[in-house]
Amino acid sequence: MIRKCLFPVAGYGTRFLPVTKSMPKEMLPVVNKPLVQYGVEEAVDAGLDQIGFVTGRGKRAIADHFDISYELENEIAGTSKEAFLTDIRTLIETTDFSYTRQNHMKGLGHAILSGETLVGNEPFAVVLADDLCLGEDDGVLSQMVKLYRQFRCSIVAIEEVPMDETYKYGVIKGTEMKDGLFRVEDMVEKPAPEDAPSNLAIIGRYILTPDIFDLIKETPPGKNGEVQLTDAILKQAKDGCVLAYKFRGTRFDCGSVDGFIEATNHVYQHVYKAEEAAKKVTPLTASKPDKEAESA
Ligand code: UTP
Secondary structure, X not given: OOOEEEEXXXXXXXXXXXXXXXXXXXXXXXXXXXXXXXXXXXXXXXXXXXXXXXXXXXXXXXXXXXXXXXXXXXXXXXXXXXXXXXXXXXXXXXXXXXXXXXXXXXXXXXXXXXXXXXXXXXXXXXXXXXXXXXXXXXXXXXXXXXXXXXXXXXXXXXXXXXXXXXXXXXXXXXXXXEOOEEEEEEEEEOOOHHHOOOOEEEEEEEEXXXXXXXXXXXOOOOHHHOOOHHHHHHHHHHHOOEEEEEOOEEEEEOOOHHHHHHHHHHHHHHHHHHHHHOOOOXXXXXXXXXXXHHHO
């Protein structure tokens, strides 16, 4: 059974400078929720209620977001504005959050290794919060957890990307076992189109078995001098079995400005407005009188 989900959030987010100079990229709002909350909700929906963050300097806002804010909550208690905090309050009450720090940004592999103390010796999921994933029916992590129960090995989420964009991703070569499920034979980190073994790109959702930690320890820095997670996963694939799963749903690359704007437009039109119509959210523009004003 998988209970834990690791969020590496220590990166600098340089593509969003200057906003990320003093604000974590993961706290950028997609409509009215920070990116990282979408990822945490997806994990919790998949039954993962132990969330571990690998943070770094300047990322305190993330820990504050997943904690009670006494002063604010006291201030709006009994007013219509309280409804804005219902979802995050429920998350805080039902989920465990723990934190560790990555002192040097030595790449995603190194960030995952920094999370070993939070994970221990059990399988776990990884979410890169800047990939916002909206599942077709189940969330993407829920789909992957179901697969893990069946196959008991590491699984990476993949999607088809245009050939001229392979340089942005880890790209797999694999044999299709059944519809959308591949056995990984090779992986190349950020290949030029002519070197890419396919157009099946790894996106920011993983399920990893705990032997990955020892494999990362043996992995020398690769592309860009960073310890690449894909190098360690490739060793797992060569020694045993790693699956790549073409998930059902849509991913937005919110680590890039274009993807972030696309996600914002999509969520506003298809999620936020739909929930508003179903009266699940109070419109952001509404300014209902609070208790004091009503009784005055
Ligand atoms: P990215 O390369 O997309 O994020 O890493 P970044 O470095 O923050 O962004 P840019 O490229 O400078 O704009 C993918 C994920 O891995 C985390 C990042 O926080 C992000 O969630 N990461 C990356 C770490 O936690 N530590 C690292 O050393 C590198």
